[in-house]
Amino acid sequence: MAFQILLNFFIAFVWMFLKSDYSAATFSVGYLMGLGMLFLMRRFFESRFYLGKVWSVVYLILLFIKELIMANIDVLKIVLKPKLDFQPGIFEYRTGLKKDWEVTLLSNLITLTPGTLVVDVLENDEEKVLYIHAIHVPDADEAIDGIKNSFERAILEVSR
């Protein structure tokens, strides 16, 4: 991915030298043309075309902001309820993610989602296991499914 971006910058610079006009506007035009060229040549790269990756990063950020707002409304309800009738607890979550940065990102996202907070990350033989403190455990299975379907998939999409 980084290689494709670098190549795109290089094409934009070559375009500036061809026009012998060194302004931001010419650079932008060159960058757009380079984008088109890279799109046409995408079969020769090992990774996929990088705009797809940029889009999945944007999607992850939007998902994150949405979950952050939901989390706050959830905590708001629990705090302002007259009776404290929730059941906290710690449950384990087996993640399929391998790389360290992916696990870090996932635990950051989990910490800011409704009613869950990461307590510890242990490394078993193959997979990494997250121990998550949930504020209301009867929802735990639902929470696991939710994390699997939304965050883990979005992170996999970014690292693909």
Add this chain to the structure above:
Amino acid sequence: MTGIIEFIVLVFIVIGAFFTVVSAFGIIRLPDLYTRNHAASKSATLGVMSVLIGTFIYFYASGHSNTRLVLAIIFIFLTSPVGGHLINRAAYYTGVELWGKSSRDDLKGKVPVKK
């Protein structure tokens, strides 16, 4: 500055202050360290962020774009969950008990806990 922008700034700042107050309430009301940490690490994050966004829009409308506020928002985004996680982990390893009504504890016996 027009009325609409003033209204947006007002909404952001009021929401931010409200969430900060709620997180302070949560720290007083909730029963044990782990649940308190929920309130502290979530509501405080969004509260501080909305106040910063409101401030940014206010100064942007009057002609200054203060990029330091944007950086501050990003830094809070990145650091506050890590802080919450580390407090939780340190508490668990030093043997802070969960609340009596807690229903399950999958981590029990898997890590060395100092009493």
